[in-house]
Amino acid sequence: MWKEEGTGASSGGSRHEAHVLTDQHQRLWRTLPPLLCPDVPLWKRRVIEVFMGKTTWFAVSALQVINMVIWNTYQCSIFAYTAELSTSPDAQTGYNARFQTIYYVSMLAFLASVMTTSALLGVGDLGTARVSQSLAFVICASVFSYSWAQFFRPRPALRDVPPGSTLLKSGFQELSSTIGRIWRSWQTLRYFLLSVSLSESATAALSTISTTYMTHVLEMSAAQIGKVFLCVFVAGIPGSKLGGWIGVKLNPLRSALLCLAVLVVNTSLASYMLTGPEHQAEMYGFAAIWGVCLSWIHPTHAALYCTIIPRGRETELMGIYIFAGSVLSWLPPLVFTCLNEAGVSMAVGLASLNVFFVGGFVLFMWIGDFDTASAISRGAEDSTWIPIDESGSRLGISGEYEGKEHGANGLTGVMA
Numbered sequence: 001m002w003k004e005e006g007t008g009a010s011s012g013g014s015r016h017e018a019h020v021l022t023d024q025h026q027r028l029w030r031t032l033p034p035l036l037c038p039d040v041p042l043w044k045r046r047v048i049e050v051f052m053g054k055t056t057w058f059a060v061s062a063l064q065v066i067n068m069v070i071w072n073t074y075q076c077s078i079f080a081y082t083a084e085l086s087t088s089p090d091a092q093t094g095y096n097a098r099f100q101t102i103y104y105v106s107m108l109a110f111l112a113s114v115m116t117t118s119a120l121l122g123v124g125d126l127g128t129a130r131v132s133q134s135l136a137f138v139i140c141a142s143v144f145s146y147s148w149a150q151f152f153r154p155r156p157a158l159r160d161v162p163p164g165s166t167l168l169k170s171g172f173q174e175l176s177s178t179i180g181r182i183w184r185s186w187q188t189l190r191y192f193l194l195s196v197s198l199s200e201s202a203t204a205a206l207s208t209i210s211t212t213y214m215t216h217v218l219e220m221s222a223a224q225i226g227k228v229f230l231c232v233f234v235a236g237i238p239g240s241k242l243g244g245w246i247g248v249k250l251n252p253l254r255s256a257l258l259c260l261a262v263l264v265v266n267t268s269l270a271s272y273m274l275t276g277p278e279h280q281a282e283m284y285g286f287a288a289i290w291g292v293c294l295s296w297i298h299p300t301h302a303a304l305y306c307t308i309i310p311r312g313r314e315t316e317l318m319g320i321y322i323f324a325g326s327v328l329s330w331l332p333p334l335v336f337t338c339l340n341e342a343g344v345s346m347a348v349g350l351a352s353l354n355v356f357f358v359g360g361f362v363l364f365m366w367i368g369d370f371d372t373a374s375a376i377s378r379g380a381e382d383s384t385w386i387p388i389d390e391s392g393s394r395l396g397i398s399g400e401y402e403g404k405e406h407g408a409n410g411l412t413g414v415m416a
Contacts (some may be wrong), residue, residue, distance in 0.1 A: 080315035083306040090248045092306045096299035097244025104236040188373045191366045193324040199360030200325040202353045205332035217346050219277040228287045235291030243296030252304035253370040259297045260361040264354050271351035307374045
């Protein structure tokens with residue numbers, strides 16, 4: 001965002017829709033290697049985790065906290081770059097669906113490699129963990145080193161650090177200003193981020209809550225629970241394909257609405273039908289549907305966001321997007337725990353996830369017309385630019401503004 005020596009995979013001019021198809025495909029394939037592995041500090045951390053044991057578990061746990069910070073930073077960079085690939089909704093939907101498919105296939109391949117290697121070596125749980133970290137280090141170091149050396153090149157800064165300020169200070173000031181503009185003025189982004197904060201908090205909590213439910217209500221063993229999550233991972237592969245297809249046939253907004261509706265129905269039926277150990281077999285079917293939806297909703301959210309954000313602030317806005325997706329991740333487990341401690345059935349606790357799914361659905365409905373929202377994005381080179389139509393009515397925004405200028409695509413805008 002601010003002027004500092006850095007690296008990137010595209011030039012400053014690549015933010016515009018004037019990409020040719022060949023250049024898009026080349027940049028897409030250059031994005032894939034870093035998508036398959038974390039940043040340098042992450043794979044270096046794998047070396048330390050190889051030595052995990054009874055006396056080092058606390059230090060390794062502390063590293064996991066650091067890992068989450070680094071991982072979110074890495075995700076912010078990746079999402080910012082994918083936002084620059086294209087402003088076409090169909091292209092963004094296809095890219096994000098493809099990334100999600102590769103992610104699930106890679107995860108399954110890694111899981112199979114760890115299980116096979118551990119079985120051949122005849123190691124226990126601790127040995128399996130060390131095998132996992134060793135393989136992770138080898139794969140991440142190889143793939144990331146190659147992509148860094150071959151595909152990344154200097155990237156022009158989008159703007160200069162103001163005189164008398166510092167990179168950190170100006171960055172936080174700009175971030176605070178942008179959040180304020182979104183909340184006051186940019187209705188489409190405001191509703192999107194609120195929706196994501198609700199729906200993705202529920203999807204993040206689904207694994208924790210369902211594990212508790214399978215253990216105490218369905219009385220499933222650890223091996224059975226592992227098979228359930230394997231179903232989730234396997235179902236994620238066709239789920240990402242399905243989400244990409246629906247997103248192109250409809251649009252990312254309608255695709256997200258449909259996915260949330262399926263999540264509500266599936267979670268409701270699961271809480272109603274899975275009442276005891278005699279229903280263990282049905283759990284695999286519900287898990288498969290959850291797996292489809294999880295691999296459907298996340299790339300759809302990313303594609304939708306990439307097509308409605310203003311151009312030129314991708315990294316900053318992607319950081320806000322990642323924050324919105326995790327800021328309420330503690331709330332669904334808290335609601336589930338409070339209901340359980342109050343003596344309420346765990347079935348009701350599982351169904352409580354629907355409060356967040358329905359909330360996300362309603363907020364998405366308030367976004368309005370997707371074509372209008374994406375047209376605003378294509379006409380905005382900066383988040384201070386607020387488009388209005390030819391009659392002077394503001395499109396999807398509210399608030400008071402001063403000044404006026406003309407934007408791209410024949411739209412007229414006002415400056416915040």
